[in-house]
Amino acid sequence: MAKRISRRELMQSVATGGLVLAGSMTPLESLMASQLRPMAKRGPQPPGPAVARYPAVLADGKVVQPQRELEVLHKTEVLVVGGGPAGTAAALAARCLDVDVTLVERYGYLGGLATGGLVLAIFPLYDRDNRQVIRGIGEEMMQRLDVLKYGIIERNRAPVYPTVDAEAFKYVLAEMVLESGMDAYLDCWGVDAIIDSNYAVKGAVFESKSGRQAILADVVVDASGDGDIYAAAGAAFEKIKDNIGLVSRLGNVSVQDVLDEHLKNATGPRDDMDSGMPARGMPVTAFEGHVGSPTPAPGINWLNMKGPVGDGLDVAELSRMELLHRRALWKNLEKARRKPGAEQAFIAETAPQMGVRLTRLLDGAKKLTEKEMKTGVKFKDAIGYSGAYANAPEFQIPYGCLVPAKLDNLLAAGRCVSAEFLVADTLRLIPVCWVTGQAAGIAAALCVKDQCKPRQVNVPRLQDLLLKQGAFLG
Amino acid sequence: MMHWRHPPRLPVRLACFVLAILLLWPVPLWISASTIAVQASPFVAICTLLAGWAFGAGIILGLVLSAIAIVRKRWFCRYICPVGLLLDGFSRIGLRKNAWWGKCPSIGGYIVLLTAAGSIAGYPLLLWMDPLAFFSSAFTIRTATDILSGFLSTAGLTFLLLIAITSGDLWCARICPLGATQDFLSGARSLPGSFKDILKSKSHGKARYGIAFSTTRRAFLAVAAGVGLGFLAKRNGRARADRAPLRPPGAIEEDEFAGLCVRCGNCMRACPSKIIRPDTGQAGIAGLLAPTVRYEGEYCLEDCNACTQVCPSGALQNLNLRQKNEYVIGEAQLDPSLCFLVRGVRDCDICVRSCPFDAVQIYWDEDLYVACPVVDQLKCNGCGACEAYCPTGDVKAIRVWKSGTV
Structure with a gap:
């Protein structure tokens, strides 16, 4: 303790320390630079490297896109196109098996129609005995919503089904995707498939602000909802037209619905034979503006719109419809304000996405039929259940519904899987999309691990992994 | 011969009692088994035949039993009737064994005349008073969805048992239309010569089973009243038709439905959806306990026509599956x-x-x-x-x- 350091020694240690510090600063600085990459200076930027441009050319009255090489943005093992209920479930499920997963989403948030379409009802979730038959990743999402204030209501209250808050759900999905360590690209629209000479899908092409780029993958999960990727790859499908509406959220609604009072005052069925008889035929009763039903957020209702039947793949039709829908929503609001409890109502939000229900249905290895749905046929390759709906009981969904009849290296998930129209009308619903999504994700990961094609996937192992992830298979 | 004349009563009665239960409870031997259990009653068989809405194996059985009743007085009561056995048992443990009602005239005869005459008018007024219908109805408690309908379905049989306990054989001897039907039938043996005598023969308490018609005039009045009331009831039913509750598939026109229905509850028990419920007053007093349809949780299944197979009186017509779906x-x-x-x-x-x-x-x-x-x-x-x-x-x-x- 007694030894004192000399002046020289002090100078020496200070100098070495300074040098070490200076040396260590350099990587820290570069690290910060890489973390805050867009930090970039405001204002005019130096010109980037020269890029060859191949604009479409008008020749002889025809617009031709010249052949060109696409930049490969990324290489991955499992590519999931679409970040809706099916896509997020697929990507998260695949990521659980520790494969390299890339998720690509057209909008700037995750959740698809469940959040951006304001389809806030988590239905159908239960079987006829009010047992929850859809679990797995969807259940995990709902459990994460459970702990959030105003995240989800009517949980575990079968047969009443839960309603979620769209923003809470977007947050939960963002959190789950960030935690999983997958690559995610938002605002990125899958526009084409990449196939090899053996008619096997090798990735997909995207349009974004970065232009047209490619992502190469071992297996692609088409969770685009419209089946854009399998259609682009040339797989056979059935074209569907369905109602297309626009859901909205109303704020400052102090009663759920003015008609609830009317309902409370009404007596039991048929005890009032003389009163309450409806008019014959199409109603001309006063449609005085509707305010929908409650959401988890206080004072906020969601208002459904069925909409007319339209072609969800026709941009002109979609555009006109969306304009008309918005106009109608405003007119409805003005009528709703005349009702007590809704005088101060306002439109909190119109859904960023229109409620496109069904557009394409894959011609898969197995087409789930209405008869099979209604008779509750059991499948050896079942990958999950849909809940009961009206007088149709809960039914199993076979793996074959996700696999294209001919196309290789691609799995469909969500509302564009292989089923007859009336079955797809149930498969398209949010929790059922979780089911097909999770199964497609695990199957895709198995393809990578076992070096096989989707149609060769070891189904018992797939089912085993689904069970391990908490899914319900009966 | 002697043996045939007097077969051992109790074993036969017990066998018939068990058979009746087998036909009605819990899973019928065949789909329309419960029909037989009610149609076996000569009262039901004859009146529904007169009303013209039902015919079949059960009716034929009922007619055969009616024919035996011509030869053997009150044969049905003594050997077959399960309600008779029950009431006998209960009257034994009953409070009063003396027949205080001994001098009362037979009401049953008037019930039969009223109903038979009403049948011809299309409205068998008091067909629901058949004891086998009461017996059958009591089984409906198993499928009753609420206390009121459960109570009403067993009310008939409970009432008979109460009579048996308090007043012995009053029902069987004086009120029961099934018994009175047999009295008419056995009386028919001495027709045509002594019709008047039969109607005149008075019961003086010695014979427990006897015809208590004093005059032909009363009988004539009863028949006239039956026809008149039948038409009135039909008119009333027609007037109320638009306010009537829903009826099960195969139901005949509303104006005759409440009259022809025997309230046996067969259709209610046959319905797998349990949507057929007893009318608790929706269609007025005339329609009390007749089947109505309520869609609470279940509906009329497209692959079922069970209720149309079990009606003993034809109030619900026998329809095949295609006809039922078109009804x-x-x-x-x-x-x-x-x-x-x-x-x-x-x-x-x-x-x-x-x-x-x-x-x-x-x-x-x-x-x-x-x-x-x-x-x-x-x-x-x-x-x-x-x-x-x-x-x-x-x-x-x-x-x-x-x-x-x-």
Whole structure:
């Protein structure tokens, strides 16, 4: 303790320390630079490297896109196109098996129609005995919503089904995707498939602000909802037209619905034979503006719109419809304000996405039929259940519904899987999309691990992994 | 010969009692087994035959038993009637064994005359007083959905048992129309010569079973009253038809339905959906306990015609599956002011999906900018699937109404 350091020694240690510090600063600085990459200076930027441009050319009255090489943005093992209920479930499920997963989403948030379409009802979730038959990743999402204030209501209250808050759900999905360590690209629209000479899908092409780029993958999960990727790859499908509406959220609604009072005052069925008889035929009763039903957020209702039947793949039709829908929503609001409890109502939000229900249905290895749905046929390759709906009981969904009849290296998930129209009308619903999504994700990961094609996937192992992830298979 | 004349009573009665229970409870031996259990009554068999709505193996059995009653006085009561056995048993443990009613005239004879005459008018007024119908009805308690209907279904038999306990054989000897029918039949043996004597023969308490008609005039008045009341009741039924509750498939016209129905509860027990419930007063006193249809949770299944197979009186006509599905129970109508889809409460299409006949479609009104389920009345038979599954709560937005009332 007694030894004192000399002046020289002090100078020496200070100098070495300074040098070490200076040396260590350099990587820290570069690290910060890489973390805050867009930090970039405001204002005019130096010109980037020269890029060859191949604009479409008008020749002889025809617009031709010249052949060109696409930049490969990324290489991955499992590519999931679409970040809706099916896509997020697929990507998260695949990521659980520790494969390299890339998720690509057209909008700037995750959740698809469940959040951006304001389809806030988590239905159908239960079987006829009010047992929850859809679990797995969807259940995990709902459990994460459970702990959030105003995240989800009517949980575990079968047969009443839960309603979620769209923003809470977007947050939960963002959190789950960030935690999983997958690559995610938002605002990125899958526009084409990449196939090899053996008619096997090798990735997909995207349009974004970065232009047209490619992502190469071992297996692609088409969770685009419209089946854009399998259609682009040339797989056979059935074209569907369905109602297309626009859901909205109303704020400052102090009663759920003015008609609830009317309902409370009404007596039991048929005890009032003389009163309450409806008019014959199409109603001309006063449609005085509707305010929908409650959401988890206080004072906020969601208002459904069925909409007319339209072609969800026709941009002109979609555009006109969306304009008309918005106009109608405003007119409805003005009528709703005349009702007590809704005088101060306002439109909190119109859904960023229109409620496109069904557009394409894959011609898969197995087409789930209405008869099979209604008779509750059991499948050896079942990958999950849909809940009961009206007088149709809960039914199993076979793996074959996700696999294209001919196309290789691609799995469909969500509302564009292989089923007859009336079955797809149930498969398209949010929790059922979780089911097909999770199964497609695990199957895709198995393809990578076992070096096989989707149609060769070891189904018992797939089912085993689904069970391990908490899914319900009966 | 002697043996045939006097077969051992108790074993036969017990065997018939067990057989009746087997026919009615819990799973019938065959689909229409419960029909036989009621049609075996000569009273029911003859009156429904007169009313002209039913014929079949059970009716033939009832006629055969009627024929035996011509030869053997009150043969049915002594050997077959399960209610008779029950009442005998109860009257033994009863409070009063002396027949205080000994001098009372037989009411049963008038009941039979009224009902038979009413049958000819198409409205068997008091057919529901048949003891086998009471017996059958008591089994309906098993499927009763509420206390009131459970109580009402057993009320008939309970009443008979109370009579047995308090007043011994009063029912069997003086009131029971089944017994009185046999009295008429055994009297017919001495027809044509002594019809007057039969009607005149008075019971003086010595003979327990006897005909208590004093004069032909009373009999004539009873018949006239039966025909008159029958027509009146039919008119009343017609007048109320548009306010009547829904009836099960195969139900005959409302004006005769309440009269022909014996309230045996067979249809209620046969229904797998348990949608057939006893009328607790919706159609007035005349329709009390007759079957009505209520779609609470279940509907009239498209692959079932069970209720049409079990009616002993023909109030529910025997229909095959195709005919049953074509039978219009009522018509479904939507009250749009309650409909979830119309009101934007949720994206509901449960009525469309649940309809077994594709009768409900969603119509999009471009001007109102609203979607609304619309029922095709040509396809709708009122099976109630839409009403049963409509999720609006206690008051359904879509309901089945009696045809012509909407």
